[in-house]
Amino acid sequence: MIGLIKVMGLIPLKWSQRIGRLIGHILYRRRTCSREVARVNLQMCYPDMAEVELERLLQQTLLQNGMTGTEMGPMWGYSQQEGLALLKNVHNEELFDQALADERGVLLLCPHQGNWELVNNYVSSRCPITIMYRPAKSKVFNEWMVSRREQVGCKLVPTTGAGVKHLFAVLKGGGMVGFLPDQEPKARSGVFAPFMAVEQTLTPKLPHELLKRTGAIGLFISVERLPDAEGFDIHFFAADDELYADDAVVAAAALNRGIAQCVAVAPAQYQWTYKRFKRQPDDGKNPYKVAGVP
Template sequence: MSKIKYFLIAGLLRIAGGLSLAGAQRIGRIVGYLVWRLPTKSRQVTDVNLDICLPELTEPERAALVRESLRQTGMTMLEVPLMWEWPVEKCLGLVRETEGLELIDQAMAGGKGLILLAPHLGNWELAGLFFSSRYKMAALYSPPNMPEFEDYMIKVRGRLGSELVRGDRRGLARLAAILREGGVAGILPDQSPRGKGNAFAPFFGMEVKTMTLVSKLMQRTGANVLITYAERLPDAAGFRIVVRDTGPGLGDSDPVAATTAMNQAIEHCVREIPAQYQWEYKRLRHRPPGEINPYNPDRVC
């Protein structure tokens, strides 16, 4: 059954990969509108996240942002098949503007490695493709629930030689080795971490479980860290690659201080283009023991 499911999904990805950017974004907006219009889980989670994380918004402002966020997420979903199925050169041609690339050269001066944080903001698949076309790069990933899909995912994401490493002990050792060699490690920093490598730190004012991996890699390898995202431009005009400094503190030996600094860096980027952040993800579900689960108020963490 799982193989049938894989072939069905792979077939749909290939069909969607035949769309133009404008066509994919148009369908994505429709999908997002339907998710917003119907009583879906994604709509509920987005409502909760924006109510907690951006309390300064008025009710009309928050309602408008919920709707636009779901439309933007719909566009991201329909853009992924393009990033996976289009020729690499065609994908890279979608990058119309760049900002802050000089920060990367500065961070890697003297052969230092670089940890590149890429939160779920804009089109992170394109950001990964863009940087793997320029640098020796490895990216951390979690295996999909469908084993047959893993080989496909590794193949399409590694088309430019980017190395995908699992988030296990062997994978983390490989990531550290690449950083010591002066390479680039791409990490999605705003996922709820598994295992023991975490600390509770504020994210938009709420204490949530946050990965300590970044600070540990910095301490072990001496690597620098920057944050990046691919901003979606209006009217299917393409994307803008943005690179930002993270500010101090990410390599602090105190895990709470380090994760707090990382979450602040993510927040600053999200506030620049809040509609393009994946608010549909239950980022706030893992809280300190005894606290209420915001997505299920009857449950205590």
């Protein structure tokens, strides 16, 4: 895997994306797990969308997700300057500037949209950032992955108790923390709150706890892939006031609204291939099992 990513890092973005679109096309043409998971997610989140339109969105989702995979080469193989050269526009950058000027810590909430790896490059070029990540199963690959991500200047901490403590310390010290808020947590680490049309979505409590216990500012960031290998845009979005609510469910609903706002920029570029809704309240049925996802 490391060798393949290194090879992909030697080719231009244009060719990397062409390979990714080919992979996405294959995933769409066959009854793959990726296709069927994305189909279930799209049906749940866009229940009123016409069938023809939903199928078109499904196809584009697989093509976009294929490109995200093959772009690992450029994103991890390019230098920071080469990576930054792929960034064309930063929308609502004044929100980021205001956050940097504030003495409080900043919790940067980055959904799996477009190619989120570019966030590391951009933010690290402006200020230090600590990012929580889920370690890979392979120790060798995990060490290499961390080293590649940290070469642009960010610091990575794992999803462990020690990693969480470090995030609290960074925010209390007025620093910046990056967090991927759209992964399904363990049952004890989340609350059920609405996400788009899905009324009960298990949502992580950690962002709420980080904000309440440190007094930090919340800010959303997402990445949009531009057509024809032109590069990428970054979008900033202000957090809903309810993100700071005392009630964890109210805050989780605000978190999910922020994620949905990011998704709306380019719906096909969201990671719909992830099993976001496996756990249902009151021992409800797993929708992916119900749909017979392979």
